[in-house]
Amino acid sequence: MGKLLSLIIGEEEKPVQAIPLEHAALCANCETVFDVTGRACPVCCSEVYLNVGVALGDEETRSRVRDLVVAR
Numbered sequence: 370m371g372k373l374l375s376l377i378i379g380e381e382e383k384p385v386q387a388i389p390l391e392h393a394a395l396c397a398n399c400e401t402v403f404d405v406t407g408r409a410c411p412v413c414c415s416e417v418y419l420n421v422g423v424a425l426g427d428e429e430t431r432s433r434v435r436d437l438v439v440a441r
């Protein structure tokens with residue numbers, strides 16, 4: 370929704386909170402799911418996490434996760 374339209378109808382603009390599976394990580398410390406492109410958990414700053422895409426994704430998703438890890 371456009372910002373101007375939001376102002377006109379008085380609704381607050383909410384950020385989109387959607388994480389593609391290959392970017393999803395589950396923090397081992399506080400059990401928060403976050404976007405792994407941030408590298409560390411935004412809640413507790415832990416860098417110990419499970420790549421959800423590797424655990425739950427199909428072969429194509431796992432391949433994209435590997436590309437993401439190699440690109441670092």
Ligand SMILES: [Zn+2]
Binds near residue numbers: 397399411412413
């Ligand atoms: Zn955390």
